[in-house]
Every structure is written in structure tokens, then in C-alpha cells.
Amino acid sequence: MAPLAPRSGDAVFASVERVNAELFTLTYGAIVRQLLTDLEEVDEVNKQLDQMGYNIGIRLIDEFLAKSNVSRCVDFKETAEVIAKVGLKMFLGVTASVSNWDADGLSCSLILEDNPLVDFVELPDACQGLYYCNVLAGVIRGALEMVSMKTEVNWVRDMLRGDDAYEIRIKLLKQVPEEYPYKDDE
Amino acid sequence: MQFFGASAESNPSPLAPAGTGTGLLGNNTFMIYFFNRNGECLLYREWHRPLKTLESHQDHKLMFGLLFSLKSFTTKLDPISAEKGSLGVPLLPGQGCSFHCFCTNTYKLSFMESPSGIKIILVTHPKCGDLRESLRYIYNIYVDYVMKNPLYAPGTAIKCELFNTKLDQYIRTIV
Numbered sequence: 001m002a003p004l005a006p007r008s009g010d011a012v013f014a015s016v017e018r019v020n021a022e023l024f025t026l027t028y029g030a031i032v033r034q035l036l037t038d039l040e041e042v043d044e045v046n047k048q049l050d051q052m053g054y055n056i057g058i059r060l061i062d063e064f065l066a067k068s069n070v071s072r073c074v075d076f077k078e079t080a081e082v083i084a085k086v087g088l089k090m091f092l093g094v095t096a097s098v099s100n101w102d103a104d105g106l107s108c109s110l111i112l113e114d115n116p117l118v119d120f121v122e123l124p125d126a127c128q129g130l131y132y133c134n135v136l137a138g139v140i141r142g143a144l145e146m147v148s149m150k151t152e153v154n155w156v157r158d159m160l161r162g163d164d165a166y167e168i169r170i171k172l173l174k175q176v177p178e179e180y181p182y183k184d185d186e
Numbered sequence: 187m188q189f190f191g192a193s194a195e196s197n198p199s200p201l202a203p204a205g206t207g208t209g210l211l212g213n214n215t216f217m218i219y220f221f222n223r224n225g226e227c228l229l230y231r232e233w234h235r236p237l238k239t240l241e242s243h244q245d246h247k248l249m250f251g252l253l254f255s256l257k258s259f260t261t262k263l264d265p266i267s268a269e270k271g272s273l274g275v276p277l278l279p280g281q282g283c284s285f286h287c288f289c290t291n292t293y294k295l296s297f298m299e300s301p302s303g304i305k306i307i308l309v310t311h312p313k314c315g316d317l318r319e320s321l322r323y324i325y326n327i328y329v330d331y332v333m334k335n336p337l338y339a340p341g342t343a344i345k346c347e348l349f350n351t352k353l354d355q356y357i358r359t360i361v
Contacts, residue, residue, distance in 0.1 A: 058340055059333045065300050066322070066329045072301045146302045148223075180225075180254055 006070040009089030016067060016090060025119045032132060042129040049131070053138020054145075061143040064090065072147075076172050077101070079149070080108045083140065083170075092116055100169075109156065112166040123160045131155050137168060148176045214311045215357045216293060220328070222341060223303025225250045229344040233357065253297060253305060260285040286318055296321060304328070310360065320360055327352050 007015075031052075035045045064070075068086050073079040077098075084096040093116060100109040117133050131137070137153040144151045150173040157163035213234055220229040227246040240248065264283045287296040294312045298321035299305045306321050306328075331349035332338055338346060 061302050062300065062304065062325075062333045063329045065302055066326045069322075070301075146223075148303075180251075 006086075007068055009086040009095060012068045012086060012090045013093060018093070021093070021116055021119070025116055028117050028135070029121060032130075036127065036130075042127055046129075046131050046134050049134035050138040050141075053135035053140075054142035055138075056135070057139040057142020057144075058146050060091070060139060061146040064143065075105070076149075077105060077108075079144070080110065080170065084110050087143075088112070096168075107169065107171040110168045110170065112168075115159070115166050118160055121160060128161070131158065132160050133158070133166070140168070140170060144170075150174050150176060214314055215360055216309045216311070218309070218324075218353070218357070219246070219249055219305075219307040220344065221246075221250055221253075221305040221307075224341070226341060227343070231350070231353070233354075249307065250305075253307070256285055256288075257299075287316075298322065298325065300325060314360065317360070320356075323356065324353065327356060 032045070032049070035048055036042075039045050039048060064087055068090060070082055070086065073082055080098045084098050088110075089095050094112060094114045096110040096112045098108055098110055101107070115133060117136070121132060123130060123132065134155065137155060141151055141153045152171045152173060154169050155167070156169045157165055157167035159166055216234045217230070217232040219227060222228055225247075227250070230242065230246065238245075261283055267283060284299065285297065287294060289295075289312050291312065294310050294314055294317075296308045296310065296314075296317040297305065298318065304325070306324055308317055308321060308324070310317065327349065331352055332344055332346055333340075335346055335349075338344065
């Protein structure tokens with residue numbers, strides 16, 4: 001029996017269980033609010049959101065691989081496309097577009113038109129340095145690390161800060177192949 | 187508080203594919219191993235293993251080493267694909283050609299590796315059919331009951347009772 005073909009983002013999105021969008025948005029908002037109360041420093045909150053995203057990403061990757069049946073991507077361009085069209089669709093219900101590739105193909109931007117995390121959100125003046133959706137950056141970094149890619153993920157444009165779209169910049173630092181973990185003399 | 191609601195029964199792929207069983211219902215599968223990308227054995231379960239030759243740590247090392255080498259060999263001997271790494275150079279999981287089972291006169295070993303490095307090895311009776319679908323189903327069970335379990339730390343041994351129960355239930359249906 002031949003292996004299953006990878007499924008498109010829409011097909012996977014239709015088959016996974018979904019949760020009410022408002023519940024999701026408001027729960028995330030409550031988390032950010034609580035972090036701001038506990039940590040007070042906006043930079044600390046950004047770091048914490050990234051760490052939380054990282055912890056989510058390392059688990060999320062297996063679910064993504066199991067449900068969508070994608071095989072190993074040939075290069076980083078394909079990886080970015082898969083994240084934008086299948087991954088984000090499956091977990092957030094929105095797709096992104098990939099653009100702004102740099103010359104060596106190791107760095108790109110994902111542009112989201114629509115972001116369910118930020119419905120109903122306005123940043124007050126006191127929190128102007130906050131990357132509200134930083135958890136997404138952490139998720140992408142964590143997930144890619146589990147498939148042997150060390151990356152750096154940052155927010156470039158954020159509509160909550162007055163820009164016109166949401167743009168995440170992903171940069172591939174290196175590919176880490178697996179090593180034989182046992183030494184010969186053990 | 188229930189983490190795994192009874193209504194959240196995921197049915198990710200069709201039920202166990204029909205194969206040519208031996209008639210011994212529930213006794214076709216001998217052992218299962220789960221390894222992660224660092225060679226740590228996350229789970230070892232056996233249902234029918236009359237002969238044990240090595241103690242468990244060495245057994246796991248042997249199994250992991252065998253698969254690591256087999257992957258390397260099969261990629262090197264591949265007559266079709268153009269790009270091959272040198273023998274012994276580590277490959278990214280999913281790269282190279284992916285071998286999926288070998289069969290002897292007494293057992294059949296089926297193997298699946300995900301791009302995230304999770305390796306699932308199933309040792310069954312040689313008459314079992316192609317188990318790739320079953321391995322994918324087991325991977326889905328792993329995702330639902332282990333990865334989504336907040337009390338499980340990734341990279342450690344799997345000690346989730348619910349996962350063990352589900353796995354046993356599914357294994358019994360493999361023919």
C-alpha cells in the first residue's frame with residue numbers, strides 16, 4: 001500500500017477538531033493580561049510568550065506531521081510554504097503568504113492578512129513594546145527545531161502597533177542532522 | 187477534570203487494515219519500540235517474547251543502532267535516486283530512501299520514522315501484511331495521548347496509562 005499523499009490545508013482543517021474562535025481569542029487575551037500583571041516588564045512578557053510558544057511548538061510538530069502527512073521538505077522554500085499554507089491553516093484557520101526571500105534563500109517573511117489571536121484587541125499606551133502574538137514566533141521556532149532546523153523568528157510588522165499587516169520574518173540558521181548518539185566504547 | 191474527553195475520539199485513519207493473519211487473534215504482535223531522535227527509548231512494550239537474549243539497555247542500543255545503520259545502507263544502495271550521502275554521514279530524518287520493513291522466517295520488523303525523529307518499530311508475526319497504515323495510526327495515538335498530555339515531558343520515557351491502554355487495544359486488532 002503506497003503511503004498517503006500529503007493533504008492540503010483545507011482538507012486537514014476540515015478534519016481536525018475545532019474550538020470556538022472567541023473562546024480561543026479570549027483565552028489567549030487572558031493569558032497575556034495575566035503575564036503583564038505578573039511580570040510587569042513588557043520585554044519579560046515578550047520573552048515569556050516566546051518561551052511558551054516554543055514549548056507548544058515542540059509538541060505541536062508531531063501532531064502536524066501525523067495529521068497532515070507531509071513528508072520531509074526538500075528545502076527551506078518548501079518548508080516556508082508548508083508552514084504558511086498547511087500549518088497555519090490547520091491550527092489557526094488562516095493562511096499566510098510567503099514573500100521577501102533574501103538572496104541565498106535562507107530567510108523569508110510570512111504575511112498574515114487575518115490573525116485570530118488579535119480580534120477585539122487594542123494595545124494601551126503603557127504596552128507599546130509588547131509583541132502580542134509573540135507566542136506564534138515561539139511555536140514556529142520550536143516546531144522547526146524538532147525537524148532539525150535552527151531558526152530565528154521575529155515579528156517585523158504588527159497591526160496592533162499601527163502597521164498594515166502581520167509579518168513574521170523566519171531565518172534559517174542551520175540544519176542539524178541527527179548524530180549517532182552512542183559512543184563506540186559504551 | 188478530564189484531560190482526554192470521551193467524546194474526543196479521534197479517528198485519524200481507517201481501522202487496522204486487513205492482512206493475512208495467523209488466526210491467533212491478538213497474538214500477532216510481539217513487541218513495540220518507540221525511540222526519539224536522540225536514541226532514547228521512550229517506550230518498549232512486549233506482548234509475546236519467549237526468547238530474550240540481551241538486557242534491556244543493550245537491547246535498545248542494538249535496535250537503535252541497527253536501524254541507524256540500515257537507513258544509511260539502504261540510502262547508499264538506492265539504484266534510483268541521484269543524491270546519496272556518504273556511508274556513515276548522518277542524514278536528516280526523512281531524507282534518503284526510507285526503508286519500512288524487513289522479514290525473517292520467524293518475525294517481521296516494521297519501521298516508521300517521522301520527520302521529527304520519532305521512530306516506531308513494530309515486531310510482528312511474519313504473515314502480517316504491510317503495516318505502514320498501522321504504524322501511522324499508532325503515531326496518531328502517540329500524538330493524541332502522549333504529546334497532548336501536559337504531564338508528559340518530551341524526551342522522557344512514556345508513562346501514560348491511557349496511552350498504554352489505547353495502544354494495547356489497537357494492537358490486538360492488528361491481523
